[in-house]
Amino acid sequence: MDQKSCNTxxxxxxxxxxxxxxxxxxxxxxxxxxxxxxxxxTKCEGTECASFELAK
Known part of the structure; x- marks a missing residue:
């Protein structure tokens, strides 16, 4: 298992x-x-994390 860093x-x-x-x-x-x-x-629902990548 690779350990992921954490950007707090x-x-x-x-x-x-x-x-x-x-x-x-x-x-x-x-x-x-x-x-x-x-x-x-005009609301939070109108935005997204464009860096999202589905985990394998």
Whole structure:
């Protein structure tokens, strides 16, 4: 089992992401990209983590 780093500045609860560090609920990436689900988001639901990658 490879040990993932933990970027404590990026909180994450998406356990199905390849970059999720479960024991610490953080992201193992150095930075993430936030994207939009529609052209003019007005709520949280209108955004997404564009760095998401489905875990194997």
């Amino acid at each position: 500045s990026i909180k994450c609860s998406v356990s199905s992401c390849a970059f999720h560090n479960g024991p610490y609920n953080c992201c193992s990436l150095e930075s993430i990209k936030v994207g939009c689900c529609d052209s003019t988001p």
